[in-house]
Amino acid sequence: xxxxxxxxALEKVCGAKSIRxxxxxxxxxxxxxxxxxxxxxxxxxxSTAQVSDILKLCNRFGVSVVPQGGxxxxxxxxxxxxxxxxxxxxxxxxxxxxxxxxRIAHVAAGTTLEALDHEAHxxxxxxxxxxxxxxxxTIGGMIATNAGGSEAFRNGIMRNRVLGLEAVSATGIxxxxxxxxxxxxxxxxxxxxxxxxxxxxxxxxxxVLRLAxxxxxxxxxxxxxxxxxxxxxxxxxLNAMSFARLLRAEIMWRDYAVxxxxxxxxxxxxxxxxxxxHVAFEMEPLDGSVDTFLESLAEQLDKAGCEDVIVAQNDRxxxxxxxxxEDSWALEKTFSNNFWYDVSLPHSMLDRYVTHTKxxxxxxxxxxRTFVMGHLGDGNLHLTISGDAEIGPLHxxxxxxxxxxxxxxxxxxxxxxxxxxxKRPDLERFGDAxxxxxxxxxKSGLDPNGIMNPGKVIKQxx
Amino acid sequence: xxxxxxxxALEKVCGAKSIRxxxxxxxxxxxxxxxxxxxxxxxxxxSTAQVSDILKLCNRFGVSVVPQGGxxxxxxxxxxxxxxxxxxxxxxxxxxxxxxxxRIAHVAAGTTLEALDHEAHxxxxxxxxxxxxxxxxTIGGMIATNAGGSEAFRNGIMRNRVLGLEAVSATGIxxxxxxxxxxxxxxxxxxxxxxxxxxxxxxxxxxVLRLAxxxxxxxxxxxxxxxxxxxxxxxxxLNAMSFARLLRAEIMWRDYAVxxxxxxxxxxxxxxxxxxxHVAFEMEPLDGSVDTFLESLAEQLDKAGCEDVIVAQNDRxxxxxxxxxEDSWALEKTFSNNFWYDVSLPHSMLDRYVTHTKxxxxxxxxxxRTFVMGHLGDGNLHLTISGDAEIGPLHxxxxxxxxxxxxxxxxxxxxxxxxxxxKRPDLERFGDAxxxxxxxxxKSGLDPNGIMNPGKVIKQxx
Numbered sequence: 012x013x014x015x016x017x018x019x020a021l022e023k024v025c026g027a028k029s030i031r032x033x034x035x036x037x038x039x040x041x042x043x044x045x046x047x048x049x050x051x052x053x054x055x056x057x058s059t060a061q062v063s064d065i066l067k068l069c070n071r072f073g074v075s076v077v078p079q080g081g082x083x084x085x086x087x088x089x090x091x092x093x094x095x096x097x098x099x100x101x102x103x104x105x106x107x108x109x110x111x112x113x114r115i116a117h118v119a120a121g122t123t124l125e126a127l128d129h130e131a132h133x134x135x136x137x138x139x140x141x142x143x144x145x146x147x148x149t150i151g152g153m154i155a156t157n158a159g160g161s162e163a164f165r166n167g168i169m170r171n172r173v174l175g176l177e178a179v180s181a182t183g184i185x186x187x188x189x190x191x192x193x194x195x196x197x198x199x200x201x202x203x204x205x206x207x208x209x210x211x212x213x214x215x216x217x218x219v220l221r222l223a224x225x226x227x228x229x230x231x232x233x234x235x236x237x238x239x240x241x242x243x244x245x246x247x248x249l250n251a252m253s254f255a256r257l258l259r260a261e262i263m264w265r266d267y268a269v270x271x272x273x274x275x276x277x278x279x280x281x282x283x284x285x286x287x288x289h290v291a292f293e294m295e296p297l298d299g300s301v302d303t304f305l306e307s308l309a310e311q312l313d314k315a316g317c318e319d320v321i322v323a324q325n326d327r328x329x330x331x332x333x334x335x336x337e338d339s340w341a342l343e344k345t346f347s348n349n350f351w352y353d354v355s356l357p358h359s360m361l362d363r364y365v366t367h368t369k370x371x372x373x374x375x376x377x378x379x380r381t382f383v384m385g386h387l388g389d390g391n392l393h394l395t396i397s398g399d400a401e402i403g404p405l406h407x408x409x410x411x412x413x414x415x416x417x418x419x420x421x422x423x424x425x426x427x428x429x430x431x432x433x434k435r436p437d438l439e440r441f442g443d444a445x446x447x448x449x450x451x452x453x454k455s456g457l458d459p460n461g462i463m464n465p466g467k468v469i470k471q472x473x
Numbered sequence: 474x475x476x477x478x479x480x481x482a483l484e485k486v487c488g489a490k491s492i493r494x495x496x497x498x499x500x501x502x503x504x505x506x507x508x509x510x511x512x513x514x515x516x517x518x519x520s521t522a523q524v525s526d527i528l529k530l531c532n533r534f535g536v537s538v539v540p541q542g543g544x545x546x547x548x549x550x551x552x553x554x555x556x557x558x559x560x561x562x563x564x565x566x567x568x569x570x571x572x573x574x575x576r577i578a579h580v581a582a583g584t585t586l587e588a589l590d591h592e593a594h595x596x597x598x599x600x601x602x603x604x605x606x607x608x609x610x611t612i613g614g615m616i617a618t619n620a621g622g623s624e625a626f627r628n629g630i631m632r633n634r635v636l637g638l639e640a641v642s643a644t645g646i647x648x649x650x651x652x653x654x655x656x657x658x659x660x661x662x663x664x665x666x667x668x669x670x671x672x673x674x675x676x677x678x679x680x681v682l683r684l685a686x687x688x689x690x691x692x693x694x695x696x697x698x699x700x701x702x703x704x705x706x707x708x709x710x711l712n713a714m715s716f717a718r719l720l721r722a723e724i725m726w727r728d729y730a731v732x733x734x735x736x737x738x739x740x741x742x743x744x745x746x747x748x749x750x751h752v753a754f755e756m757e758p759l760d761g762s763v764d765t766f767l768e769s770l771a772e773q774l775d776k777a778g779c780e781d782v783i784v785a786q787n788d789r790x791x792x793x794x795x796x797x798x799e800d801s802w803a804l805e806k807t808f809s810n811n812f813w814y815d816v817s818l819p820h821s822m823l824d825r826y827v828t829h830t831k832x833x834x835x836x837x838x839x840x841x842r843t844f845v846m847g848h849l850g851d852g853n854l855h856l857t858i859s860g861d862a863e864i865g866p867l868h869x870x871x872x873x874x875x876x877x878x879x880x881x882x883x884x885x886x887x888x889x890x891x892x893x894x895x896k897r898p899d900l901e902r903f904g905d906a907x908x909x910x911x912x913x914x915x916k917s918g919l920d921p922n923g924i925m926n927p928g929k930v931i932k933q934x935x
Contacts, residue, residue, distance in 0.1 A: 456918025
């Protein structure tokens with residue numbers, strides 16, 4: 012199915028051993044999407060030069076390329092088809108260099124977030140970004156998708172963590188811009204294009220990342236609130252505390268919290284299950300003991316009239332809180348016909364948006380249940396819409412309701428999971444027309460043969 | 474000199490009143506560069522649609538465009554020549570919208586930093602970015618040049634402050650991506666290209682910016698240190714304090730500090746003039762009184778063995794400290810034949826770099842004096858190299874020494890002032906070859922007729 016001349020040339024570039032045929036791929040773990048490993052073959056280069064040679068070959072032979080990292084993406088950006096070549100970062104490894112004085116790391120694209128964090132912790136530092144898929148997600152993939160996660164409200168998204176980048180563009184041009192400084196105005200900042208472009212412009216090979224101080228002892232607690240506005244006020248109070256650092260603030264609306272807790276058999280996690288919203292907070296006391304911090308915390312909660320709080324007393328209780336928040340798949344046990352959304356809104360819109368969306372969806376079909384949770388600090392909400400079999404054909408109508416008014420008010424229909432293939436129609440619909448035109452011009456300029464991850468994010472020719 | 478048909482069409486787009494001819498321009502303040510107003514005419518559009526129409530006209534008539542903001546750029550990015558049209562943001566104004574709940578501002582490109590800060594302060598907020606030219610620098614210009622300044626170590630550079638952007642690309646395409654959220658992964662992030670591209674890709678018209686809490690009462694103090702390493706340790710100690718927020722940390726090496734203070738008649742500002750480095754700190758006590766903070770501060774300084782400190786007792790003393798740091802032009806009174814550099818380095822390199830550079834320059838020519846100051850938090854140094862008339866022809870050799878080793882070690886030869894025309898040869902020399910190629914591909918893709926700020930940053934065709 013693939014030109015033997017091409018396969019031969021590929022073998023010459025990186026050795027027969029680094030190439031896997033379709034039948035081998037079928038036996039591998041495909042990650043989040045069953046269609047991830049549909050390509051005719053996968054190649055696992057070990058160097059930037061090999062990546063460049065591979066992309067040049069692919070241009071010459073007209074073979075299209077799907078770059079892959081840890082296969083944890085949720086939007087289908089790594090899905091591959093027959094006739095395509097996967098370029099995997101699995102062997103783009105090498106030393107994880109931690110520079111503790113300057114608080115930066117220099118890593119290869121195939122490094123997992125967990126591996127980086129592990130090395131950083133040896134120096135009292137951490138990656139400063141965290142996502143559920145930390146064990147398998149690669150730094151290359153996290154940069155390509157501009158990962159977000161639960162610490163973004165404090166440390167920024169992946170784009171803000173990247174100081175330097177090495178990448179190979181679609182036509183095989185190697186850009187090695189491995190800066191280790193915050194300020195570097197050296198012309199058009201090309202690396203910004205690769206960040207978040209989901210493999211449509213090239214392959215990321217190395218990066219210099221900013222690190223953050225690793226938190227010491229942490230206190231995890233969960234509080235139930237009568238409404239979103241009270242929860243937000245508490246968030247601002249805790250975030251402005253001088254004697255403790257707010258690390259996470261993860262919000263769950265009642266339906267999500269209660270149903271997930273039940274599915275996991277962890278109902279006792281919720282202080283007051285009937286309250287409208289529940290927020291899991293994690294804080295690091297800065298001065299003095301945990302006890303002193305807990306006293307001050309109790310005072311603050313008291314002042315705010317917030318009585319429904321459970322402080323985790325040990326690791327088990329702490330893990331249970333995070334299980335309820337992170338294991339959104341538990342909903343699948345109880346509910347089916349699920350549609351997933353990933354939006355972000357300014358704080359002031361959160362309350363009205365959730366209420367309005369739930370109501371409108373309820374009116375659309377009586378079987379619809381709306382489960383909402385997310386990252387309170389940056390207003391990033393994950394919605395799961397479930398219902399009976401009848402809601403299948405209502406997908407478009409559901410999307411209309413979930414997305415209603417977002418674009419006009421500076422909110423986003425696609426917060427942290429990216430576009431991939433799943434949200435391409437949404438991008439065509441809600442993306443600014445001028446921006447889409449410029450995206451196509453950039454894509455055509457850097458990838459004239461359209462070999463990089465075609466069909467993902469945007470159609471090159473509308 | 475300009476096609477009357479073109480001028481006619483221009484008048485139709487934005488009215489004769491918004492066009493200024495060369496003779497009028499000659500009477501205007503040209504800002505930092507005497508050559509800024511060399512264009513044949515300047516047009517001052519009042520809307521994004523007008524900007525788009527102007528750029529389409531310029532493409533049709535083959536007239537090149539120089540976008541201009543407050544004319545405070547130091548690298549010549551706004552220099553214009555006969556035959557060119559200036560597109561000024563002077564009338565891209567309108568309401569400065571402050572959204573205090575979400576802590577963001579929505580402003581037009583012609584808004585000055587000072588005007589934005591003034592409005593933000595009414596809500597207890599500030600821009601979170603500060604540069605010396607605050608009174609005249611425009612938000613559009615600061616985005617186009619990705620401004621840095623003294624708060625970047627804490628709040629990030631301009632790129633990190635921009636949530637949403639509206640811009641008109643070279644061919645007149647309007648991109649309106651006015652997001653108000655941190656997380657928005659909606660395909661290739663085109664706005665990142667406009668940020669820092671110094672008007673070579675289009676004209677910025679509006680932006681949504683992140684704001685920061687305005688500091689309350691501040692303490693300003695200046696400390697003298699025996700070496701850079703001790704100064705850096707103090708920086709880290711102060712930056713990690715939980716009871717006060719470090720706002721600024723501006724470093725001056727002895728020669729700079731002493732000579733500027735003398736030129737300004739402010740010698741008493743320096744605690745111990747003979748020490749190697751002097752750092753002006755500004756901190757905001759978070760809890761309790763200024764007195765409590767000063768006591769804790771005294772303890773910290775004591776622990777570090779730092780005895781040479783002067784705390785500003787009033788606004789006059791505070792202003793005098795900042796005068797010595799900010800009025801680098803005072804050096805011009807005493808020294809001539811000055812060459813200016815703007816580099817940034819990882820903290821660990823600072824000490825060795827300054828020592829090595831001074832020594833090497835001293836060996837190059839005995840008349841050379843090296844004055845160094847900058848932003849300690851992000852390692853951004855501004856160097857002024859002075860000497861007698863003989864050093865004129867040594868410019869290239871001086872640059873070689875100042876830039877020696879920077880590119881290889883992840884440092885930058887161009888930190889915050891940008892490339893403009895001044896540093897174009899340096900970019901050609903030190904920029905990564907692959908990155909330069911990609912820059913040209915992007916520029917050609919978005920500006921096929923090469924009308925946007927030609928000759929700035931990079932030659933479109935090498």
